[in-house]
Amino acid sequence: MILVSACLLGENCRYDGSNALQEELSILLEGREIKMICPEVAGGLGIPRPPAEISGGDGHDVLRRRAEVISEDGARLTDFFVSGAKEVLKGLDFEDIEFAILKARSPSCGKGEIYNGSFNGELRKGPGVTAAYLQDKGIEVFSEEEIDKIRIKLRE
Ligand code: SF4
Structure with missing residues (x-):
């Protein structure tokens, strides 16, 4: 089984209702x-919802409660993001998960870089909350921008 960010497959679940x-x-x-x-x-946020970014760290820091997820209008969304990360693996057998393909730069799904919490378009290194959670569980994560690596992985 391959976990895939639903918005990458056309689901209108992005913060602004797009895919x-x-x-x-x-x-x-x-x-x-x-x-x-x-x-x-999965963590309980609606569609649409205000855009959010991680402030003060990356997804690993959020999971360790050293950073917060904040919406553009100032609401603290950390609990929604942490429970959403846990929710996506609920009931799944890790043995059945081959790898994950997650949306680049999202505060949940981003893999190598995410927006830096200033809502000014600037990026910082690090994963989003769910990408970090999956990595902590030993699940390999790719972004949709690593299509060549995904091709190779699918041939294994
Ligand atoms: S990037 Fe992740 S959290 Fe955001 S809409 Fe896509 S699947 Fe949902």
């Missing part, structure tokens, strides 16, 4: 066992 469909990725994944996940919705 981030990656047609090349959807075609590549045809015939594979997929579990679509949207941790922000």
